[in-house]
Amino acid sequence: MIAVGAQYYRPPNPPRSDWSRDLARMREHGFNTVKLWCCWNWMNPRPGQFDFDDIDELMDLAAKHDLRVVLNTILENSPYWLELQHPEARYVDNEDRAVPLGAAMNTPGGGWPGLCFDNDGVWEAAEEFLGALTGRYGAHEALSVWDVWNEPHMEPASYFPDRWYCYCPASQARFRSWLAERYGEVATLNARWSRRFGSWEEVQPPRLFESVPDVMDWREFWFQNLRQWLELRTSEVRSGDPGHQVMTHVALSGYTGQLATHTIDEHLFAQVTDIFGTSSFPEWLMGNDPVEHLFNLEAVRSAAGSRPYWQAELQGGKGRRSGAASTPHPSPEDVALWMWDAAASGASGVMFWQWRPELLGPESPGYGLCTPDGGASPRLSSASKVARGLLSGFLDGMTLDRALVGVLVSRRSALHAFATDRTMDIYTRAAQGAFRLLADQDVHVTVFHEDALESTEAPVALYWPMPTVCSDALANHLQRYVRQGGTLLAEASPGEYDENGRHRSRWPAAALGDLFGARVVDNDIVPSAVISLVNGSLMGGWGADSIEVTTAEAIGYFADGTAGVTVQAHGAGRAILVGTYPSLYYGMHRDGGTRSAVAQLLGAATDERSAPAAWREPQPGLFSRYGVSAHGEPLIIFLNWTSKAQEVDCRTSCMVLGHDPAEDRPAAQGPGAVLVPSHGSVQMIVRHFS
Numbered sequence: 001m002i003a004v005g006a007q008y009y010r011p012p013n014p015p016r017s018d019w020s021r022d023l024a025r026m027r028e029h030g031f032n033t034v035k036l037w038c039c040w041n042w043m044n045p046r047p048g049q050f051d052f053d054d055i056d057e058l059m060d061l062a063a064k065h066d067l068r069v070v071l072n073t074i075l076e077n078s079p080y081w082l083e084l085q086h087p088e089a090r091y092v093d094n095e096d097r098a099v100p101l102g103a104a105m106n107t108p109g110g111g112w113p114g115l116c117f118d119n120d121g122v123w124e125a126a127e128e129f130l131g132a133l134t135g136r137y138g139a140h141e142a143l144s145v146w147d148v149w150n151e152p153h154m155e156p157a158s159y160f161p162d163r164w165y166c167y168c169p170a171s172q173a174r175f176r177s178w179l180a181e182r183y184g185e186v187a188t189l190n191a192r193w194s195r196r197f198g199s200w201e202e203v204q205p206p207r208l209f210e211s212v213p214d215v216m217d218w219r220e221f222w223f224q225n226l227r228q229w230l231e232l233r234t235s236e237v238r239s240g241d242p243g244h245q246v247m248t249h250v251a252l253s254g255y256t257g258q259l260a261t262h263t264i265d266e267h268l269f270a271q272v273t274d275i276f277g278t279s280s281f282p283e284w285l286m287g288n289d290p291v292e293h294l295f296n297l298e299a300v301r302s303a304a305g306s307r308p309y310w311q312a313e314l315q316g317g318k319g320r321r322s323g324a325a326s327t328p329h330p331s332p333e334d335v336a337l338w339m340w341d342a343a344a345s346g347a348s349g350v351m352f353w354q355w356r357p358e359l360l361g362p363e364s365p366g367y368g369l370c371t372p373d374g375g376a377s378p379r380l381s382s383a384s385k386v387a388r389g390l391l392s393g394f395l396d397g398m399t400l401d402r403a404l405v406g407v408l409v410s411r412r413s414a415l416h417a418f419a420t421d422r423t424m425d426i427y428t429r430a431a432q433g434a435f436r437l438l439a440d441q442d443v444h445v446t447v448f449h450e451d452a453l454e455s456t457e458a459p460v461a462l463y464w465p466m467p468t469v470c471s472d473a474l475a476n477h478l479q480r481y482v483r484q485g486g487t488l489l490a491e492a493s494p495g496e497y498d499e500n501g502r503h504r505s506r507w508p509a510a511a512l513g514d515l516f517g518a519r520v521v522d523n524d525i526v527p528s529a530v531i532s533l534v535n536g537s538l539m540g541g542w543g544a545d546s547i548e549v550t551t552a553e554a555i556g557y558f559a560d561g562t563a564g565v566t567v568q569a570h571g572a573g574r575a576i577l578v579g580t581y582p583s584l585y586y587g588m589h590r591d592g593g594t595r596s597a598v599a600q601l602l603g604a605a606t607d608e609r610s611a612p613a614a615w616r617e618p619q620p621g622l623f624s625r626y627g628v629s630a631h632g633e634p635l636i637i638f639l640n641w642t643s644k645a646q647e648v649d650c651r652t653s654c655m656v657l658g659h660d661p662a663e664d665r666p667a668a669q670g671p672g673a674v675l676v677p678s679h680g681s682v683q684m685i686v687r688h689f690s
Contacts, residue, residue, distance in 0.1 A: 001032070001391065001396065002343075002347075002348050002349060002350070002390050002391065002395065002396075003032065003033040003068065003070075003144070003145075003310065003348065003349035003350070003351065004030070004031050004032055004033060004349070004350050004351075004387040004390055004391060005026065005031040005032060005033030005034050005035065005067070005068075005070075005350075005351050005352070006026065006031060006034065006035070006316065006351060006352035006353070006354055006355035006369060007034075007035040007036075007037070007072075007313065007351060007352065007353050007354040007355065008022065008023070008026070008034050008035065008036060008058075008354065008355045008356075009036045009037055009054070009055075009058055010037040010039070010108070010109075010358065011037070011039055011042045011054065011108075011109045012108065012109055012360055013108070013358040013359055013360060013361075013364075014356055014358070014359065014374070015359070016054075016057075018374050019057065019058060019061055020061050020064075020065075021374065022355065022356065022370075022374050023058075023061050023062060023064075023065045023067060024065050025374070025376075026065070026067065026355060027065045027066055027067055029376075029380060029383075029384040029387065030384045030385075030387040030388040030391060031067070031384075031387055032066075032067060032068060032391060033067060033068045033069070033070060033144065033349070033351065034062055034067045034068075034069055034070070034355075035069070035070040035071075035072055035147070035351055036055060036058055036059075036062075036069060036070070036071055036072065037072050037074050037150075038055060038071055038072060038073050038074060038133055039074045039077050039107070039109055039111070040073075040074060040075050040077055040078060040079060040111065040114075040126070040129050041077045041078060041079045041080065041101075041109065041110060041111030042054075042077070042109050042111075043055070043129070043133075044079050044125075044129050044132075045079065045081075046079075046081060047081055047125075048128075050129075050132050052136055055071075055136075055137070059137060059140050059142050059143070060142075062142040063140070063141050063142040067142065068142060068143075068144035068145075069140075069142045069143050069144055070144060070145045070146075070147050070247075070351070071133070071137060071143065071145075071146055071147070072147040072150050073130060073133060073146065073147070073148050073149070073233070073237070074107075074150055075114055075117075075126050075129075075149075075233070076106070076107065076111075076112060076113055076114040076150070076155050077101075077107040077109065077110065077111030077112050077114060078101060078111050078114040078115045078122070079111065079125075080101060080110075080111065082115060082121075082122065082125050083100070083101050083115060085121065086115060086119055086121045086122060088119065088168065088169060088170075089115040089116050089119035089121065089122045089168060089170070090115060090116070090168065091113055091114075091115070091116050091155070091156045091165050091166045091168065092116075092165070092166055092167040092168045092171075093156070093160065093163040093164060093165055093166075093167065094163060094164040094165075094167060094207040094208075095163070095207070096167065097163075098168075099113055099156050099160075101113075101114075101115075103361070104159060104362075105159075105320065105361065105362040105363055106150075106158075106363075107361075108358065108360045108361025108362075108363075108364075112155075113155040113156045113158075113159070114155060116166045116168050116170065116171060117229050117232070118166070118168065118170040118171045118173075118174050118225070119168065119170045120170075123232065126233075127232075127236055130233065130236045130237055130240065131236065131240050133237075133240075134146075134236075134237055134239075134240025134241040135240060137241075138240060138241030138243065138244065143244055144244070145244060145245050145246070145247055145275065146237045146241065146244055146245070146246050146247070147246075147247050147248060147249065147312070148230070148233040148234055148237050148246055148247070148248055148273065149229075149230055149233055149248045150248075150249070151249065151250055151251040151279060152226055152229075152230055152248055152250060152264075152269055153226070153250070153251060153258070153262040153263055153264045154166070154222060154226065154262055154263040157258075157261050157262045157263070158251075158262065161258075161261045161262070164207070164218075167205065167207075171225075172204070172205060174225065175205050175218070175221050176200050176201075176203055178221050178224070178225075179200075179203060179217070179221075180200055182217075186198070186199060186200060186203075189203065192213055192217075192500050193211075193213045193214050193217075194213070205218045206218050209419065209420075209422045210419065210420065210422075211419075212416065212419045212420060212500075212501035213500045213501050213502070215415070215418070215419035216412065216415045216416065216419055216500075216501050219260055219263065219415050219418070219419075220411075220415070222263045223263060223265050223268055223411070224268075226263055226268075226269075227268045227269060227272065230248060230269055230272045230273075231272055234246050234248075234272050234273055245274040245275055246273045246274050246275070247273050247274060247275035247276065247277060247310070247312075248269060248272070248273050248276065248277070249276065249277030249278055249279060249310065249312035249313065250264055250266050250269060250277075250278050250279070250300065251264065251278075251279050252264070252278060252279060252280070252285075252296050253266055253278070253295065253296045253299035253300065253447065254266060254414075255295075255299060255409050255414065255428065255431050255432075255447065256292070256295065256296065256428060256432065257424060257425065257428040259411065259414050259415075259418075259424060260414060260415055260418035260424050261418075265411050266278070266299055266300050266303040267303045267411075267449040267451055267452065268451075269303075270300070270303035270304050270305070270307065270309075271305075273307075274307060274308075275304075275307060275308045275309065275310060275348075275349075276300060276303060276304040276307055276308075276309050276310075277300065277309055277310035277311065277312030277313075277349065278296055278297065278299075278300040278309075278310075278311065278312060278313075279312060279313035279314075279353065280293055280296055280297070280311060280313065280314055280315065280338070280342075281313075281314075281315040281319065281353075281367075282315060282330070282334070282338055283315055283318075283319065283327050283328070283329075283330045283334070284315055284318075284319030284320070284327045284367075285319075288330070288334060290337070290341065290621065290623070290639070290641040291432075291435065291436045291439050291440070292432065293338065293341055294341060294345065294435075294439060294623070295432055295435045295436075295439075295447065297311070297341060297342060297345040297347070298345060298403070298435075298445070298446045298447050299409075299447035301345055301346055301347070301446070302403075302406070302446045302447050302448055302449065302452075303449065305452075305456060308348040308349070309346070309347055309348065309349075310347055310348060310349030310350070310351065311339075311342035311347045311349065311350045311351065312349065312351050313351060313352070313353035314338055314339070314342070314350060314351065314352050314353065315330065315338070315352075315353060315367060316335070316352040316353060316354055316355070316367050316368050316369035316379060316383075317329050317330070317357060317366060317367045317368045317369060317377075317379065318330075318366050318367070319366055319367070320362055320363045320366045320367075321362070321366070329377075329379065330379065331379075331679075332378045332379050332381065332382035333382065333679040333680065334679065335369075335379045335382050335383050335386075336382045336383070336385070336386045336680075336681070337639060337641065337679060337680070337681060339383065339386045339387075339390070340386065340637065340639055340681040340683075341639060343390055343395060343637070344400075344623075344625040344637040344639060344681075345400075345625070346398075346400040350387075350390065352369055352383065353367050354367055354368055354369070355368060355369055355370060356368040356369070356370040356371070356372070356373075356374045357370070357372050359372070369383055389683075396630055397629065397630025398627050398628070398629055398630065398635060399627050399628045400625065400626075400627040401444065401625075401626040401627050401628075402457075402459065403444045403445055403446035403459050404443055404444050404445070404459060404460060404461065404604050405438055405443055405444070405445045405446075405459050405460070405461045405462070405463060405602055405604050406445065406446050406447065406448030406458060406459040406461070406462050406463070407431060407434045407435045407438070407445060407446070407447050407448065407462075407463050407465060408448050408449075408450060408462045408463065408464040408465075408467075409431050409447055409448070409449055409450065410450045410467070410468075410469060410470075410474075411449075411450070411451070412450075412469040412471070412499055413427055413466060413467065413468040413469045414427045414428075416468055416469050416497060416501050417466075417468070419501060420501075426466070426542070426584075427466050427468075429583070429584055429587050430465040430466035430491070430581060430583040430584055430587075431447075431465055431466070431583070432583075432587060433465065433582075433583035433584055433585075433586050433587030433588075434463050434465040434582075434583035434586075435447065436586065436587060437582065437583065437586040437587075437594070437595050437598055437599075438463065438595075438598075438599065438602075438604065439623065440590070440595055440618065440620035440621075441595050441596070441599045441604070441618045442618045442619070442622065442623060442624055443599060443602075443604045444624075444625060444626070445463075446459060448462060450474055450477075453474070453477040453478065453481060454477055458481055458486060459486075460485075460486060460487065460603075461486065461487040461488075461489070461602040461603055461604060462481070462486060462487070462488050462489070463489050463583075463598070463602060464488060464489065464490040464491065464494065465491050465581070465583040466491055466581065466583070466584075467490050467491060467493070467494035467495065468493070468496055468497055469495070469496075469497045469498070469499060469501070470494060470495030470497075470498075470499075470508075470512055471498065471499035472510060472511065475495065475508075475509075475510060475511040475512040475515070476511050478511075478512070478515060479511045479512075479514070479515045479570070481573070482515060482570045482571060482573035482574065482575050483570055483571030483572065483573060484571065484572060484573065485571070485572035485573045486573045487573055487574050487576070487602055487603055488515075488573070488574070488575050488576065489576040489578060489598070489601055489602055490516070490575075490576070490577055490578070491540075491578055491580070491581050491582065491583060492520075492523060492540070492543050492544065492545045492578065492579050492580050492581055493507065493520050493523050493543070493545055494507070494508050494512060494516070494577070495507050495508045495509060495512045496520070496523075506519060507519065507520055508520070508577075513550075515568070515570055515575045516552060516566065516568060516575050516577045517549070517550050517551035517552030517566065517568035517575070518547050518548060518549050518550055518551075518552045518563070518566045518568075518577055519547070519548050519550060520545045520546065520547060520548075520579075521545075521546045521547070521548050522545075522546045523543055523544065523545045523546065524543065524544055524546075525542065525543055526541070526542070526543065526544045526580075527541065528540070528541050528585060529541065529544040529558060529564075529579075529580040530558070530559055531556040531557065531558060531564035531565055531578070531579070531580065532556060532557050532559075532564075533555065533556045533565065533597055534555070535597075535600065536593050536596065536597050537593060537594075537597065538556070538565075538578070538582050538591075538593065538594040538597040538598060539582065539585045539586075539589070539591050539593070539594045540578070540579075540580025540581045540582045540584070540585050540594075541580065541581055541584045541585040541588070542580075542581050542584045543580060543581060544558065544579055544580045545579035545580070546562065546579075547562065547563040547564070547566065547577065547579050548563075549563050549566055551568060552566035552567060552568035552575075552577070553566060553567055553568065554566050555567050556578075558579070563579070564578070564579045564580070565577065565578050565579065565601070576601055578598075578601075582594050582597075582598050586598075590620070595618075619642065619646060620642075621640070621641040621642035622638065622639070622640050622641070622642060622646045622676065623638070623639045623641070624636060624637070624638050624639075624648075625637045625639075635683075635684065636683075636684045637681065637682070637683050637684075638674075638676045638681060638682045638683075638684075639681050640676040640677065640678060640679065640680055640681065640682075641679065642678060642679075643678050643679070644678050645675050645676065645677050645678050646675070646676045646678075647673045647674070647675055647676075648673070648674050648676060648682075649673060649674070650673075650674050650684065
């Protein structure tokens with residue numbers, strides 16, 4: 001059964017006198033799950049002493065009110081006594097500034113940002129705390145899931161995004177060990193970094209931008225290091241309580257811009273736990289842009305692979321106070337659509353941040369579904385109705401169809417942009433622009449990670465935006481993907497740089513050159529570029545290639561008559577090279593012709609599956625998701641983010657849920673028009689009759 005609920009307890013919020021009433025009200029509104037924070041500094045005030053009183057009472061109350069519990073273990077608020085024992089373990093930035101423990105936005109009870117786990121004494125104390133928690137609550141009847149790391153990332157970066165972490169002595173020593181294991185000899189490292197180190201003792205992590213190879217390796221080290229921290233937490237909780245599942249959830253997809261600064265790559269983290277998830281604050285952080293919300297959901301769902309994934313935090317009320325930039329409460333209709341966004345993307349859990357607004361800390365009084373005193377709000381009423389629908393069994397056992405197209409994202413290309421530009425903004429805009437282009441065409445598009453090509457079945461077509469960095473290994477994987485029947489569309493200059501961040505003199509090179517059957521003679525920066533095709537044209541921006549066709553066929557041309565799009569058959573598939581960046585242009589201008597042209601090149605201009613809904617002219621803001629119910633019946637969910645009701649055609653008889661927002665029960669619907677209300681959703685089970 002799907003988990004639907006909200007986060008509730010983060011000390012010192014909310015008042016103890018309200019606990020029983022609030023949890024009872026949560027159950028009355030159709031929720032079945034509550035999340036509680038187990039804060040290290042709050043529960044472990046002295047060495048070897050633990051205070052379980054709050055969680056004891058809350059767990060028993062949850063059981064009383066028939067709520068399942070997610071216990072979120074919070075180690076990013078270290079006990080102050082541990083800081084006194086290990087001052088060397090404070091996080092240190094690239095200018096050797098240590099961060100003392102204190103209170104911050106996500107830890108009103110203090111202890112933030114915690115201490116660096118590269119220091120053995122810190123992990124040993126954390127291990128003792130996790131062991132005490134699992135021993136105390138592993139057998140409790142209300143326990144459902146352990147969330148072992150709330151939004152894994154380099155914690156101080158959330159407060160100091162312009163600083164790099166961590167340069168404590170233990171982290172520097174671990175980095176040198178990582179490099180020695182990776183390269184074997186200093187001479188090999190020198191060749192990679194173009195340096196003249198005489199010994200490993202001379203090697204230091206980079207502290208400045210623009211020294212590209214070492215910056216890329218320093219960030220890569222931290223991705224792997226944080227994953228090891230997650231593995232330690234997961235292993236400890238599993239050993240203490242093997243009977244319950246373990247999860248973690250990221251703050252958002254790293255490919256929305258925080259991959260390099262915050263050290264977030266969901267693909268690495270998702271492989272460790274049983275369940276994976278993401279947070280989403282669509283009004284506060286995304287401008288209530290449904291495509292950005294869907295991008296984050298798809299990135300995390302794709303990273304989770306066969307594992308269940310959750311919308312682990314979903315904005316319930318207005319954002320935190322931020323002067324004139326403060327954001328208002330979301331509308332009840334938007335709250336409902338956010339929930340359906342998650343369900344239609346295959347989420348098996350939808351948890352709000354949070355049930356009621358906090359009364360202490362920078363987040364007060366934001367984000368709550370309820371009023372500050374715990375009373376009902378129109379947002380809660382809307383969420384309650386969707387919760388009851390999700391828990392009615394309609395989606396139980398649903399299998400979501402695999403996405404037709406994937407946007408191929410690259411950690412190394414993102415890191416290269418960060419190292420050279422001091423920001424990965426240009427790469428983020430390309431990745432999100434490519435996703436938006438296809439989503440606006442109502443193509444079911446996912447976010448597919450380059451690392452997954454080796455082990456995961458890829459979509460039938462891949463759109464590769466800003467393919468700056470390409471290793472020989474990635475080129476070989478892409479060649480195999482196309483040879484086996486995939487369609488690969490690359491934007492300008494694929495593989496212009498090698499995995500070290502070194503510019504190639506000829507590109508695409510080796511296997512990648514053979515795949516595309518063309519090479520780039522030169523490239524330039526242009527504000528915009530037009531490529532004419534047989535059936536229309538497409539627009540690109542930022543850069544344009546001078547392409548020399550070798551074995552491929554030119555099918556599109558720049559205004560000067562030179563090749564702008566080439567295609568080459570390779571085995572059972574096709575490799576397409578577009579000599580500019582449609583993703584960047586579309587992200588800025590929403591050009592319908594470019595959207596249609598790229599979709600046609602990818603073979604995704606129309607949905608050729610045996611879908612029961614007749615195809616229609618794509619309407620940006622109207623999204624459809626297809627699947628199969630537990631009984632084998634075709635199932636469609638339409639999400640209408642436009643300001644107008646949208647009409648879709650059903651070719652056969654169907655059962656419609658949610659067609660009329662005032663109607664709670666399913667309505668029979670014959671062949672013909674089905675109206676999807678503005679800012680609304682329709683969920684249909686389609687039934688064929690002989």
